[in-house]
Amino acid sequence: MTETTNLASKVLLLEHDPAQFQCLLDFCDEMGLVAMPRSAVDAVATLGQHKDLGGVLLAEDLPCDSGDSWSLAATIHKMRPELPIFLRRTSQRPLTESEQLNVQHHWPTGGLDELRASVSRSIFSLRYPAALVEGVVSLTTTAMRSMFPHAHVQAEAPYVVHDRIIFGQVSTLIPLESTWCRGYMMLQTEEHALRQGLVQGFGYEGVGGDLNFRELNHLLGETTNLIWGAFKNRYIPPEAFAAQQTQVPIVINHEHKYISFGSQDPQLCVRYQLSDPRRPGLPPLTIVQRLIFNLHWSPEQFAEFAAAAPDAGSTGELELF
Incomplete structure (x- = not known):
């Protein structure tokens, strides 16, 4: 196998918890992700401005003016279904069928190994020499x-x-x-x-x-x-x-x-x-x-x-x- 280069990828970071925010910034640095922190209010506008994203990191309990994080996830998925959404779960309830369609990658708070595997499998599924x-x-x-x-x-x-x-x-x-x-x-x-x-x-x-x-x-x-x-x-x-x-x-x-x-x-x-x-x-x-x-x-x-x-x-x- 030839040496592969570590390419970056831009991700939209929608996280409100200070401890988790810093944790995810460190995670992005480790994985070669360029984090673009935004609030729920700015999320849709940011999608309109940036056409070259690799994915979205979203907290399940993110405060939203209208609806909740699940409605925001549905909006993002409808706008850009090709973007993988990585949801940080803060509850234990089972996901509905429509929620699973909108968010195919979810991980429990603290489960960075699961997040790392999901990011490697989706965003970095191809390695370039x-x-x-x-x-x-x-x-x-x-x-x-x-x-x-x-x-x-x-x-x-x-x-x-x-x-x-x-x-x-x-x-x-x-x-x-x-x-x-x-x-x-x-x-x-x-x-x-x-x-x-x-x-x-x-x-x-x-x-x-x-x-x-x-x-x-x-x-x-x-x-x-x-x-x-x-x-x-x-x-x-x-x-x-x-x-x-x-x-x-x-x-x-x-x-x-x-x-x-x-x-x-x-x-x-x-x-x-x-x-x-x-x-x-x-x-x-x-x-x-x-x-x-x-x-x-x-x-x-x-x-x-x-x-x-x-x-x-x-x-x-x-x-x-």
């Missing part, structure tokens, strides 16, 4: 610097998400297929921010901000294609592909900016910030990259491939769709 994560960030950064030569490209720390909400208005999707994986890569960004970045001169000379949405789509598509070409050169052996050829429907709901790949597995996510070194005060362009290995994922086979394959870098050649 460190060499793969570092390689993807490196080749993606190189490709973005090639497509946006006048921008400063900075990658944030990779993390895993369970959310299926699309960031921004412009998205690309391209298959990834090797002996050790089958899935997709997405790039997502905001249309106005991409156009503003070109106005600032991120791209090649002569490529300004007077672009229609089709040209912006094409630009992000070429960026995706360049990353995919580098990924193929480095990680896909030319003589073999994954044996599994199953497919699942990809569901896209444009009104709710929601996309599902038919899997509850976490997704590898990296946010890239493109800024203007000449004008550091201007807001950066954010491009979000997601890797979804929903059809086949074998880090053990990746380790064997990485050990045997030569280090092939990106050729810089643009593959055509």
